[in-house]
Structures are given as C-alpha cells and as structure tokens.
Amino acid sequence: MSTQTSLKFRANAAKALQDDALRAAMRNAADTFGARRTSAISTLPDFEALREKASSVRMEVLNNLPRYVERFTANATKAGAVVHRAFDAAAAREIITGILKDRGVRTVAKGKSMVSEEIQLNEHLEQKGIEIVETDLGEYIIQLEHETPSHIIVPAIHKNRQQIGRLFADRLGVEYSEDPQVLTKIARKVLRDKFLQADAGMSGANFAIAESGSLVIFTNEGNGRMVTTMPPIHIAILSIEKMLPSLRNLPTFIRLLPRSATGQAITSYVSIITGSRKPGETTGAKELHIVLLDNGRSEILAGEFKEMLKCIRCGACMNVCPVYRAVGGHSYGWTYPGPMGIILTTLLTGLENSHPLVDASTLCGACNEVCPVKIPLVEFIIKQRAHRVTEGFSPARISFGMRLFKAVVKSPALFSLAERLASMFWPVMSAMSGKDVAGRLPKPSALSFRRRTT
Amino acid sequence: MRVQLFGTCLVDSLYPEVGEAALRIFKKFDVEAVFPKEQTCCGQPAYNAGYHKEARSAAEHFLSVFSGKDPIVTPSGSCAAMVKHGYPELFRDDPKLLKIAKSASGRVFELSQFLVHKLRAHKKKLSGTGKVTYHSSCHLTRMLGVREEPLLLLNALQGVEVVPLPDAARCCGFGGMFMAKLPEISIALATEKADAIISTGADTVIGGDCGCLMNIADGLKRRGSAVKVRHIAELIAEGL
Amino acid sequence: MSPIDRVSLFLENAGKAAAGTHRATAGKKLKDAVSNIVPKGAFVFCPRATALEKAAATSLDNLAPDYLSAQVTVEEVHAAIAETGSIVISSKRGKAVQASLLPSHHVAIVPRKKIFGTLNEFFTKFAASPPTNITVITGPSRTADIELNLVIGVHGPEKLDIIVV
Numbered sequence: 001m002s003t004q005t006s007l008k009f010r011a012n013a014a015k016a017l018q019d020d021a022l023r024a025a026m027r028n029a030a031d032t033f034g035a036r037r038t039s040a041i042s043t044l045p046d047f048e049a050l051r052e053k054a055s056s057v058r059m060e061v062l063n064n065l066p067r068y069v070e071r072f073t074a075n076a077t078k079a080g081a082v083v084h085r086a087f088d089a090a091a092a093r094e095i096i097t098g099i100l101k102d103r104g105v106r107t108v109a110k111g112k113s114m115v116s117e118e119i120q121l122n123e124h125l126e127q128k129g130i131e132i133v134e135t136d137l138g139e140y141i142i143q144l145e146h147e148t149p150s151h152i153i154v155p156a157i158h159k160n161r162q163q164i165g166r167l168f169a170d171r172l173g174v175e176y177s178e179d180p181q182v183l184t185k186i187a188r189k190v191l192r193d194k195f196l197q198a199d200a201g202m203s204g205a206n207f208a209i210a211e212s213g214s215l216v217i218f219t220n221e222g223n224g225r226m227v228t229t230m231p232p233i234h235i236a237i238l239s240i241e242k243m244l245p246s247l248r249n250l251p252t253f254i255r256l257l258p259r260s261a262t263g264q265a266i267t268s269y270v271s272i273i274t275g276s277r278k279p280g281e282t283t284g285a286k287e288l289h290i291v292l293l294d295n296g297r298s299e300i301l302a303g304e305f306k307e308m309l310k311c312i313r314c315g316a317c318m319n320v321c322p323v324y325r326a327v328g329g330h331s332y333g334w335t336y337p338g339p340m341g342i343i344l345t346t347l348l349t350g351l352e353n354s355h356p357l358v359d360a361s362t363l364c365g366a367c368n369e370v371c372p373v374k375i376p377l378v379e380f381i382i383k384q385r386a387h388r389v390t391e392g393f394s395p396a397r398i399s400f401g402m403r404l405f406k407a408v409v410k411s412p413a414l415f416s417l418a419e420r421l422a423s424m425f426w427p428v429m430s431a432m433s434g435k436d437v438a439g440r441l442p443k444p445s446a447l448s449f450r451r452r453t454t
Numbered sequence: 455m456r457v458q459l460f461g462t463c464l465v466d467s468l469y470p471e472v473g474e475a476a477l478r479i480f481k482k483f484d485v486e487a488v489f490p491k492e493q494t495c496c497g498q499p500a501y502n503a504g505y506h507k508e509a510r511s512a513a514e515h516f517l518s519v520f521s522g523k524d525p526i527v528t529p530s531g532s533c534a535a536m537v538k539h540g541y542p543e544l545f546r547d548d549p550k551l552l553k554i555a556k557s558a559s560g561r562v563f564e565l566s567q568f569l570v571h572k573l574r575a576h577k578k579k580l581s582g583t584g585k586v587t588y589h590s591s592c593h594l595t596r597m598l599g600v601r602e603e604p605l606l607l608l609n610a611l612q613g614v615e616v617v618p619l620p621d622a623a624r625c626c627g628f629g630g631m632f633m634a635k636l637p638e639i640s641i642a643l644a645t646e647k648a649d650a651i652i653s654t655g656a657d658t659v660i661g662g663d664c665g666c667l668m669n670i671a672d673g674l675k676r677r678g679s680a681v682k683v684r685h686i687a688e689l690i691a692e693g694l
Numbered sequence: 695m696s697p698i699d700r701v702s703l704f705l706e707n708a709g710k711a712a713a714g715t716h717r718a719t720a721g722k723k724l725k726d727a728v729s730n731i732v733p734k735g736a737f738v739f740c741p742r743a744t745a746l747e748k749a750a751a752t753s754l755d756n757l758a759p760d761y762l763s764a765q766v767t768v769e770e771v772h773a774a775i776a777e778t779g780s781i782v783i784s785s786k787r788g789k790a791v792q793a794s795l796l797p798s799h800h801v802a803i804v805p806r807k808k809i810f811g812t813l814n815e816f817f818t819k820f821a822a823s824p825p826t827n828i829t830v831i832t833g834p835s836r837t838a839d840i841e842l843n844l845v846i847g848v849h850g851p852e853k854l855d856i857i858v859v
Contacts, residue, residue: 164840365596419466
C-alpha cells in the first residue's frame with residue numbers, strides 16, 4: 001500500500017508554484033467554489049443545525065458500522081445484487097477482474113470513483129487487457145492526458161480550457177476549440193457510443209442504504225446514470241463507511257453534499273439503485289455487483305481518527321484551503337488532496353510515507369468551518385504531527401530545537417537570555433537559516449518588552 | 455479592574471511597541487495591567503508542531519505564572535486561542551492540571567475582544583488618522599470567533615477611514631513553523647495577501663496577531679509596497 | 695404548505711435549475727402545451743402508458759418506437775418535489791428510466807397531485823422498499839468540469855421542459 005520513499009510535498013509544491021497556468025486555474029476554482037458555496041448555504045434556514053444532524057447520523061453509522069454493513073449486504077442481496085467484501089486493494093482488483101474476465105467483458109464504461117483511484121483499478125484492468133473508459137468529463141480529460149485527478153469532485157480543475165482544447169485536438173483529431181460548450185459536445189458524441197457499446201458499467205457510490213440495500217449516486221452530467229443502467233452488467237465499488245441507515249436520512253445529505261461541493265441546491269441527478277433488474281422491468285443492469293472495500297477503514301474505525309470516516313467526499317475542505325489553492329492537488333502526491341487528503345493519506349498509507357504531508361497546513365481552520373459533517377480536521381492534523389514526533393519521523397534538528405525550547409521555556413531567566421542572544425547573534429542566525437526563513441523576520445529588538453516594563 | 459498582560463514571545467522580542475501600546479490603552483481606561491515577569495511562551499509553536507510534551511512544559515509554566523482570578527489579556531488571537539482551546543486538550547488526561555487549564559481558558563481574552571466586551575471601548579471617544587484596511591487573522595477569527603470586534607474599534611476611531619480587504623479572512627501564510635517549513639508556499643500566500651491589501655488603496659494594514667503581521671510585512675516588502683503594517687493596539691494608543 | 699403554494703414553489707425551483715416550466719389543464723390545453731414545446735417534425739418517444747401520456751401523444755405526429763432513436767421523450771413522471779424543483783422517474787410498472795436520459799430533450803408531465811412538498815415527504819414514502827431505480831432529476835444535465843464553466847447538456851438531456859397539469 002505504501003511506497004518506500006516518502007511523499008515529496010515541498011518539492012512538488014515549489015514546482016507547482018512556478019506554474020502560472022496552474023496557479024491561475026486554482027485561484028479561479030477556489031474563488032468560484034467559495035462564492036457558489038456561500039450563496040448556496042445562505043438558502044438553508046439553519047446550516048449549523050443541519051451539519052450537526054449530518055454529523056450525528058454519520059457517527060451513529062460509525063458506532064455500529066459492522067451491523068449496518070451486514071444489514072446493507074442482506075438487503076442488497078435480497079434485491080438481486082451480489083455483494084463482495086474486499087479487505088484490501090489487491091482483493092478488490094482481483095474480484096473485479098474476475099467478474100469481468102468470467103463474462104468476457106472487453107470494454108467498461110466507468111463513472112467517477114475516488115475509491116477506484118485509491119486502488120489503482122484502471123491501470124490494473126488495462127494490464128489485463130480490458131479497456132476502461134472514464135465517462136465523467138473531467139475524468140475523461142485526465143484519462144486522455146494520462147494524469148490522476150487533482151480534485152475529488154472536479155478532477156481536471158488544474159487545467160485551463162486552452163490545455164483541454166489542445167488535448168482534444170491531439171488525441172481525438174478534432175478541430176481545436178477552447179469553448180467549453182464545444183469541448184463538452186465533442187465528449188458527448190465520443191462517449192455516447194462508448195455507453196452503448198460497453199459490456200459493463202462501473203461506478204462508485206456516494207452512499208449505501210442499509211435499510212433497503214440501495215446505492216445512491218449524485219451526478220450532474222448523466223454519465224453516472226448511463227453506466228449504471230445501459231450496460232448489462234454494473235459493478236459498483238465503494239468503501240464500507242459509506243453507509244446511511246435509511247433513505248429517510250438521505251434528505252439531510254442531499255441538502256448538504258451538493259451545496260458543500262459545488263454550491264448546487266441539488267445535483268442534476270440523484271440515482272437510487274436497489275438491486276438488479278427484476279422480471280417485467282426495463283431498467284437496471286441484469287447483473288449488479290457491489291464491491292465493499294475495507295482497505296484500512298476498519299483500522300481507522302478502531303482508533304482515535306474514527307471521525308475521519310464521517311467524510312462524505314464533498315471537497316469543501318480543499319476548496320477553502322489556502323495551501324491547496326496555491327499548489328493544487330497533484331502536489332499532495334496521492335489520491336486524496338487538501339486537508340482531508342493529508343489525514344486520509346496518513347491513515348491509509350502510513351506516516352513513513354506521508355510524514356512530509358502533515359506540514360501542508362497553516363492550521364488556519366477554514367476547513368473546519370466548512371466541513372458539512374464537522375470533522376475536526378485541524379485537530380487531526382495536529383494529532384498526526386504529534387504521531388510524527390513520537391514515531392520518529394520529525395527531522396532531528398527540529399527535535400533538538402524543541403528540547404532546547406523545553407529547557408528554556410520554564411526558566412524566565414534563560415528565556416530572557418535566549419531572546420538577548422537571538423538579538424545579538426541575529427545577523428549570523430539570519431544568514432544561517434537562509435533568506436526564505438529568518439530573512440523574512442524583522443531583527444529582534446535590542447531591548448525586549450519584558451526588559452522595558454521591568 | 456485588574457488584568458494580567460500576556461505579552462507573547464513575538465511582542466517581547468520583535469514588537470515591544472505593541473506591548474507598550476497595550477499598556478497605554480489600559481492606563482487610559484483605568485485598568486491596572488500587571489505584567490508577570492516570569493512569563494515566557496504559551497507553547498503554541500511546540501503544540502502545533504506535534505511536540506506535545508514540550509508544549510505541556512510551556513503550558514504548566516504559563517499556568518503557574520498566570521494564576522489567580524484576574525483576566526489574562528494578550529495582543530494575540532493565536533496565543534489566546536492556544537490557552538483557550540489548546541490547554542484543555544493538552545491536559546485532558548490530567549484532572550488536576552485540567553482544572554487549572556480550564557480556569558485559564560475561561561479567563562483569557564484577546565485584546566480587541568477585551569476592549570469591546572469588557573471595556574466597551576468602541577463606545578468611547580477614540581481617534582486616529584489614515585486610511586486603513588483590516589486583515590482578519592485565522593486563529594482570532596475562527597478559533598476565538600472574534601470577527602467584528604476589531605472592526606468595531608477601527609470604526610470608532612474618529613479620523614480613520616476603514617476600507618474592506620477582499621478575502622480578509624484568508625490565511626496570510628504565516629502558520630507559525632509553516633513559514634519556516636514550507637517557505638515557498640508561505641511567501642506565495644503572503645504576496646497574494648499583499649496584493650489584496652495594495653488593491654484597497656489603504657495606507658496601513660491593521661491586524662491583531664504579530665506573526666501574521668510579520669509575514670504580511672514581508673509580502674508587502676516583496677511587492678515593493680509602502681503600505682504600513684500595524685497592530686490594532688498601536689493605532690488605538692496613538693490617538694489617546 | 696397549501697397545494698397551490700406547492701405547485702408554485704415547485705415551478706419556481708425547477709426554473710432556477712434551468713428547466714422550462716409550463717402549466718396546463720388536462721385535455722386540450724395539455725395537447726397544446728406539448729405541441730408548442732416539441733419542435734415540429736421531431737422524432738418523439740412517448741410511452742402512452744397513462745391517460746395523460748395518451749392525451750399528449752395525440753398531438754405528436756412523428757412517434758418513435760423506442761427512446762434509443764428518439765430526439766425527444768414525452769412522459770408522465772412518477773413524482774415531483776417542490777423543495778428542490780425536481781421530477782422523479784422510477785422503474786415501477788416496467789418504465790424505462792433511460793427514456794429520460796438518452797434523448798436530448800425531455801418533456802415531463804407532472805400531475806399536480808404528485809408533487810411532494812419536501813425531500814423528507816418523498817423519501818419517507820419509499821424508504822422501506824424502493825423500486826429498482828429511482829432517479830431524482832433537477833434541471834437538464836450539466837457539467838462544470840472545464841474551468842468551472844457551466845455547460846448545460848452533457849450526456850443527458852440538453853433541455854428539460856416541465857408541464858404541471
């Protein structure tokens with residue numbers, strides 16, 4: 001699951017900061033999202049109460065997760081679905097490949113799924129000779145470019161229209177255009193054939209409903225509806241924590257999720273799929289397979305970061321994050337970027353891989369303020385920093401400095417002395433720590449405030 | 455009324471004039487301000503970096519210095535937030551110290567918060583000069599919930615024109631150790647903040663946290679701007 | 695909420711989501727509305743499974759045998775929700791949910807009695823045993839994947855017209 005070398009956040013970020021097109025795209029995205037979200041939230045009578053409610057529903061699910069998963073499995077099975085449990089990424093890939101191979105599937109039309117990114121499903125299926133076509137416009141763009149998503153809702157947010165226009169001209173042999181309208185129509189035309197020809201459809205899911213065994217999928221483009229209803233086989237992959245007790249709980253999340261994500265009052269489509277096609281029906285895949293992925297969730301559930309599993313993947317935390325806005329999603333180096341990404345990457349891949357990432361926050365708290373399910377993101381990042389220290393992934397010079405700090409902070413005399421020494425040796429210290437750090441601080445005052453007052 | 459003034463490290467060594475301004479304001483409002491000499495650092499740099507043992511040392515010292523029942527006032531939203539929210543978290547498993555931490559948590563105020571809520575300073579006759587804009591520091595705004603107070607004070611200053619800062623509450627990129635660990639991002643955020651400040655046409659940017667003001671000053675310097683950077687206490691004290 | 699308020703709220707919210715909104719009485723008015731909305735000569739799929747669909751079909755001269763080849767679908771919906779301006783299509787009674795997806799123009803007939811006030815009222819009704827597919831549709835299909843520019847009409851309909859009867 002984890003790579004041997006740790007993520008190179010600082011180097012990635014420094015490079016991203018030099019990319020003017022990326023920075024302009026990110027600024028546009030953050031500002032647009034910010035304004036749309038604020039205006040959408042303002043149409044709710046009591047946003048705070050709704051967040052509280054959503055948070056408590058998600059907590060209730062987490063407190064009894066095995067029971068909800070069991071209930072969901074039983075009810076989905078009763079409705080005609082085949083439910084598979086995958087403990088890790090390898091198991092999920094194997095199950096999915098098996099289903100597709102057994103049925104001679106050659107082409108899969110796929111809707112957006114971050115979990116499939118997490119388990120690197122596309123690469124794996126391509127190696128097995130199965131063509132997999134991403135059908136969400138943003139996912140389609142990055143698939144053509146052989147990139148990974150840089151945002152969990154808007155995967156190609158880092159690209160501008162000129163880049164997308166050139167990409168379409170190069171890869172699809174169409175005339176160059178930078179008009180989003182024209183580019184979208186091109187994708188509609190190319191992908192329509194794929195929907196009709198695909199042997200199987202694949203999707204993620206926003207929620208799984210325990211009481212009825214239903215999957216709930218929020219989409220805007222219609223591709224999610226296509227891949228779940230047009231091909232004869234539909235495979236849905238989702239992680240186990242996506243449970244909701246009942247469809248009765250869904251309105252709360254319909255009110256919160258699209259508003260938090262894109263600033264919409266509701267997405268164009270909310271599909272509720274309950275099992276496979278039944279006798280006399282003309283809708284629904286003839287075979288529905290649901291792959292429930294654990295991949296570290298049970299471990300998170302048992303620990304102090306349990307509340308992270310409340311996350312409903314709206315992306316609001318990244319949309320308001322000043323660091324994400326400056327450097328974009330690819331700098332984070334794994335599937336999930338932004339504040340939720342820092343925490344999840346650490347939980348799912350381990351500190352030995354992710355430790356540079358826990359610095360990627362100014363702790364400004366903008367994320368905490370917008371999270372629709374009230375995850376204490378800032379507190380969790382601080383906690384992960386504490387684990388970095390106790391697990392020995394914090395740089396030695398900082399640990400040394402902190403030991404000095406501990407010795408000095410309890411002694412006003414030493415503290416005052418340290419301040420005076422800092423002032424005296426400022427030119428040396430400043431030169432040693434470089435223009436990007438101490439070079440940005442003013443020179444300490446020769447006479448400190450404490451010495452002025454006493 | 456008597457208060458204990460927590461100067462903070464940055465004021466102590468880099469911006470003593472901010473501490474002096476706070477003392478002048480208290481004097482004007484007949485508040486006896488005590489500056490406990492044994493004070494050092496609240497421990498926030500260690501806490502935010504994950505060095506919680508070290509942060510606890512700092513916090514224990516702070517709690518022993520700022521004992522009693524008097525309000526603790528500090529010209530920093532960030533340090534006040536550390537005492538208010540960080541301390542109870544640090545001592546959650548130590549009932550004895552938790553009780554003391556909670557007492558401090560309930561008594562700590564950021565300066566503008568104290569001036570508005572306890573002294574009603576925004577209703578008094580205050581004056582100043584210049585065209586100012588206000589940067590809403592992250593911890594002051596989001597962790598302490600102090601959003602309107604500094605603006606109430608600025609608007610109460612006769613002779614001062616206040617112009618709104620676009621995205622006033624967006625982080626300036628200081629973030630304590632963040633500025634040293636990821637300087638490239640910190641500088642990018644500071645220069646972007648500087649651009650927003652310059653766009654207002656203000657001659658001075660006001661804030662309530664010296665860390666942020668320091669980073670903003672650097673951003674403005676990088677943009678070659680002459681906009682002055684001042685703590686709200688300085689502006690208020692100047693017109694007394 | 696009174697039934698009259700529910701209809702206006704539904705139409706207001708559907709309009710906000712970029713759907714075309716119309717009112718008609720059953721019978722001749724519905725036929726007129728449909729023939730005004732559907733472009734002349736368009737190839738139209740209409741299931742003709744309900745009285746309203748049958749009435750609407752009489753004004754259509756170029757009926758398609760299935761939704762796959764059609765340019766327009768005219769159908770009666772399963773329900774509607776005033777709170778969000780949504781229409782609801784379901785797989786009940788052999789209905790093809792895809793008929794509201796593939797043709798580029800979707801014309802939805804909404805009997806006013808089928809309009810629910812809130813999302814809660816709607817979902818409470820189906821919570822225990824939903825049909826294979828329920829699709830809540832709000833406005834035409836859309837994307838903002840290119841520079842967050844809103845483009846109407848991606849894989850689903852480019853145009854949604856709603857007639858409340």
